[in-house]
Amino acid sequence: MGKVLIIGAGGVGTVVAHKVAQNPDVFTDIMIASRTKQKCDAVVKAIGNPAIQTAQVDADNVDELVALFNSFRPDIVINVALPYQDLTIMEACLKTGVNYLDTANYEPKDVAHFEYSWQWAYKKRFEDAGLTAILGCGFDPGVSGVYTAYAAKHHFDEIQYLDIVDCNAGNHHKAFATNFNPEINIREITQNGRYYENGQWVTTKPLEIHKALTYPNIGPRDSYLLYHEELESLVKNFPTIKRARFWMTFGQEYLTHLRVIQNIGMARIDEVEYNGMKIVPLQFLKAVLPDPQDLGENYDGETSIGCRIRGLKDGKEHTYYIYNNCSHQAAYKETGMQGVSYTTGVPAMIGAMMFLKGLWKRPGVWNVEEFDPDPFMEQLNKQGLPWHEVMDGDLEL
Numbered sequence: 001m002g003k004v005l006i007i008g009a010g011g012v013g014t015v016v017a018h019k020v021a022q023n024p025d026v027f028t029d030i031m032i033a034s035r036t037k038q039k040c041d042a043v044v045k046a047i048g049n050p051a052i053q054t055a056q057v058d059a060d061n062v063d064e065l066v067a068l069f070n071s072f073r074p075d076i077v078i079n080v081a082l083p084y085q086d087l088t089i090m091e092a093c094l095k096t097g098v099n100y101l102d103t104a105n106y107e108p109k110d111v112a113h114f115e116y117s118w119q120w121a122y123k124k125r126f127e128d129a130g131l132t133a134i135l136g137c138g139f140d141p142g143v144s145g146v147y148t149a150y151a152a153k154h155h156f157d158e159i160q161y162l163d164i165v166d167c168n169a170g171n172h173h174k175a176f177a178t179n180f181n182p183e184i185n186i187r188e189i190t191q192n193g194r195y196y197e198n199g200q201w202v203t204t205k206p207l208e209i210h211k212a213l214t215y216p217n218i219g220p221r222d223s224y225l226l227y228h229e230e231l232e233s234l235v236k237n238f239p240t241i242k243r244a245r246f247w248m249t250f251g252q253e254y255l256t257h258l259r260v261i262q263n264i265g266m267a268r269i270d271e272v273e274y275n276g277m278k279i280v281p282l283q284f285l286k287a288v289l290p291d292p293q294d295l296g297e298n299y300d301g302e303t304s305i306g307c308r309i310r311g312l313k314d315g316k317e318h319t320y321y322i323y324n325n326c327s328h329q330a331a332y333k334e335t336g337m338q339g340v341s342y343t344t345g346v347p348a349m350i351g352a353m354m355f356l357k358g359l360w361k362r363p364g365v366w367n368v369e370e371f372d373p374d375p376f377m378e379q380l381n382k383q384g385l386p387w388h389e390v391m392d393g394d395l396e397l
Helices: 011-021 037-047 062-072 083-096 123-129 143-154 182-189 230-237 252-263 281-288 328-335 339-356 374-383
Strands: 002-007 027-034 053-056 076-079 099-102 132-135 158-168 193-197 200-204 210-215 219-226 243-249 272-274 277-279 302-313 316-327 364-367 388-391
Touching (some): 002 011, 002 339, 011 027, 011 037, 011 328, 011 339, 027 037, 027 339, 037 053, 076 339, 083 099, 083 123, 099 339, 123 364, 132 339, 143 158, 143 230, 143 316, 143 339, 158 230, 182 281, 193 219, 193 230, 210 243, 230 243, 230 364, 277 281, 316 328, 316 339, 328 339, 339 374
Parallel strands (some): 002 027, 002 076, 027 053, 099 132, 158 243
Antiparallel strands (some): 158 302, 210 219, 219 243
16 A cells, blocks of 8 residues: 655664554555664564665755655655654655654754644645645654544533543663653653643643542552643644643652752753763763663553543533553563553554555644544554543543
8 A cells, every 4th residue: 555664763663663564455665764774674673574675864864864765765754763853854755755754743952842833834835745744643642632632523522621641650670761762751851841721831840740640450650740742732723622731650769860860960961071072961871771672571560641531512521531551561572662662653653554544644734633533543442552431530630
């Protein structure tokens, strides 16, 4: 049905490649490209499909991307590289007539700042080129937006309160490790929190607001309010929302390590001079921390991610909780990666599938909640991320 190019061979890229290879009726030709070709070759070897092609590319370099796209001629690029590289890949797509999908919004390298404005600015250019760009098609952002769209379509006339809740109750048996790229992870968590209420954004100190929430099959966990990019698009696309928040769980040991890392300056993203060289402390820290790709084998427990929604249907107030629980060990047995990579990689594949099937194909730049959620939701159940619903339960929020 279509040719797909996956950019990025980290944990998420590995999961995307496995899942794409499992659906050969949709993905007829596959290429994996990364800065390090050996990583791509290792993924192909693990999948056991020698028909998958690999390539070396610097995703910061538009000319290199253009040459690769012109050589392979993909129908869609799945960008699971770094968020800093979203715009160069989008530029290359426009220059070569290729459709685009990513899992995280662009952020500049020199400041930890998350917003969609840079990518939304490409909307007319993609429209004029007749190309589709699908933004934020991981789990959160991604499935969280599809869940919200599904709730709006089937269960509510008016969504008023939205809380996205993300719990990782797994144990990787390391003193300190991050579940995805350490540089991106630490930048995200150490920023001010932010939530939407009554038409405006409210800023909080980092991890200032927290409370215990109960997660299915897991129990109560301390959950902290963060800013997360999908809030920006969801309140735009569902204007009846009065309040939207994002919560994530952290253990005390993790937070203690994080506090020390900040206090000693290792979370800095500006350059410092060391032995006559310029280094970024956070990038150096990334080099010495465990690689998220290597956590899977000894990872037990599960994740639980979902949306807790309150709103009106036929004039009456209702609550709705939709969620997925994902086993780290089940994810590892299938793809060699832990559950956090799995929950991001599977939706990215499904989004590309939706495009190639013509179900999510519309010139312009779009967030996932702007498409029909139903076929995506159907595939979540088939592709390893089954969802569950609780109607009119206690949301705790």
